[in-house]
Amino acid sequence: MTQKQDMLEIRKLTKDSAPLIHCITNPISIHDCANIILAAGARPIMAEHPDEVEEITAEAAALMLNLGNITDARIASMQRALKAASQRNIPVLLDLVGVTCSRLRRDFARSLLSSRQISIIKGNISEILAAAELPFHGTGIDAGIQDAVSEGNETWYCETARQLASYFQCTVMATGKQDLIANATEAFLVSNGHTALSGITGTGCMVGALTAAYLPGSRAIMQRSGSENNRNGSETTAALLGAITMGLAGERAAAVSRGPGSFQAALLDEIYCLTDEQLLSGARVRMA
Numbered sequence: 001m002t003q004k005q006d007m008l009e010i011r012k013l014t015k016d017s018a019p020l021i022h023c024i025t026n027p028i029s030i031h032d033c034a035n036i037i038l039a040a041g042a043r044p045i046m047a048e049h050p051d052e053v054e055e056i057t058a059e060a061a062a063l064m065l066n067l068g069n070i071t072d073a074r075i076a077s078m079q080r081a082l083k084a085a086s087q088r089n090i091p092v093l094l095d096l097v098g099v100t101c102s103r104l105r106r107d108f109a110r111s112l113l114s115s116r117q118i119s120i121i122k123g124n125i126s127e128i129l130a131a132a133e134l135p136f137h138g139t140g141i142d143a144g145i146q147d148a149v150s151e152g153n154e155t156w157y158c159e160t161a162r163q164l165a166s167y168f169q170c171t172v173m174a175t176g177k178q179d180l181i182a183n184a185t186e187a188f189l190v191s192n193g194h195t196a197l198s199g200i201t202g203t204g205c206m207v208g209a210l211t212a213a214y215l216p217g218s219r220a221i222m223q224r225s226g227s228e229n230n231r232n233g234s235e236t237t238a239a240l241l242g243a244i245t246m247g248l249a250g251e252r253a254a255a256v257s258r259g260p261g262s263f264q265a266a267l268l269d270e271i272y273c274l275t276d277e278q279l280l281s282g283a284r285v286r287m288a
């Protein structure tokens with residue numbers, strides 16, 4: 001499967017070229033996001049002053065926008081950074097943290113998405129339903145139990161995700177116990193992970209940051225293949241790589257930790273130490 005080779009290639013490109021990843025994100029998990037980007041081999045910059053973000057995005061290889069704990073200043077910065085990214089064709093990941101909580105975040109997310117410049121829309125399943133303007137049951141920043149991906153609803157969810165991806169010309173990434181990743185034509189379910197990942201805050205944000213770190217590598221692969229049509233496909237591979245890496249690192253960290261504190265430290269170590277062989281033999285992905 002060439003997708004597996006592409007994943008390994010993206011990992012190598014990321015470690016070899018250490019791309020700069022500009023993140024405009026919430027203060028709760030900002031430190032964890034910066035560290036996970038470093039653990040993947042990329043370089044984070046977390047600048048958010050509205051008057052400097054255009055310059056910083058212009059120098060970056062990918063942009064990550066996370067709506068958690070949104071403020072007026074970050075709304076202004078995200079709009080300006082997205083414009084700078086669009087002008088230079090820099091890939092952008094939008095993490096829909098909390099769009100189920102407020103009309104403000106839903107309207108803002110919609111305005112960012114309507115630019116059609118977002119490469120990956122990420123959220124929990126309730127946040128993805130909200131982005132698709134479908135009924136959702138999220139509470140706070142968590143997905144509603146009623147919305148969880150299950151055998152009974154996965155076909156419908158995959159079709160919904162493919163349609164959303166087609167509408168916004170992007171990859172859709174719904175994270176949770178099972179991660180659903182789709183572009184306009186294909187959908188995948190990733191079942192790597194461990195309940196300990198939901199026992200520390202910010203794991204969702206960290207998957208977004210990790211996936212953003214892999215976007216420049218996926219862009220390089222697409223450019224090498226010489227086909228713009230492949231853009232969504234290679235960005236989908238970056239999303240799969242982010243979800244599998246986080247899930248596997250969570251499984252391995254849970255096996256060597258005693259509780260949330262040691263789990264958090266072990267998680268970072270496992271992301272850093274994960275080998276290509278462990279990734280390939282441990283990945284649990286199926287097409288849906």
Ligand SMILES: Nc1ncnc2c1ncn2[C@@H]1O[C@H](COP(=O)(O)OP(=O)(O)OP(=O)(O)O)[C@@H](O)[C@H]1O
Pocket residue numbers: 123124141142143175176177178179192193194195197198199200201202203204205206207243246247250
């Ligand atoms: N119950 C679970 N069982 C197995 N893996 C899980 C579970 N919950 C989360 N994960 C893993 O953790 C990753 C992040 O999940 P999710 O998006 O639900 O995080 P979250 O707890 O909502 O994070 P945040 O605190 O940032 O909102 C997923 O990609 C998945 O690998």
Ligand SMILES: Cc1ncsc1CCO
Pocket residue numbers: 026028029068069097141201202203204205
């Ligand atoms: C707890 C929390 N609140 C807003 S963002 C965030 C981090 C996890 O998404």
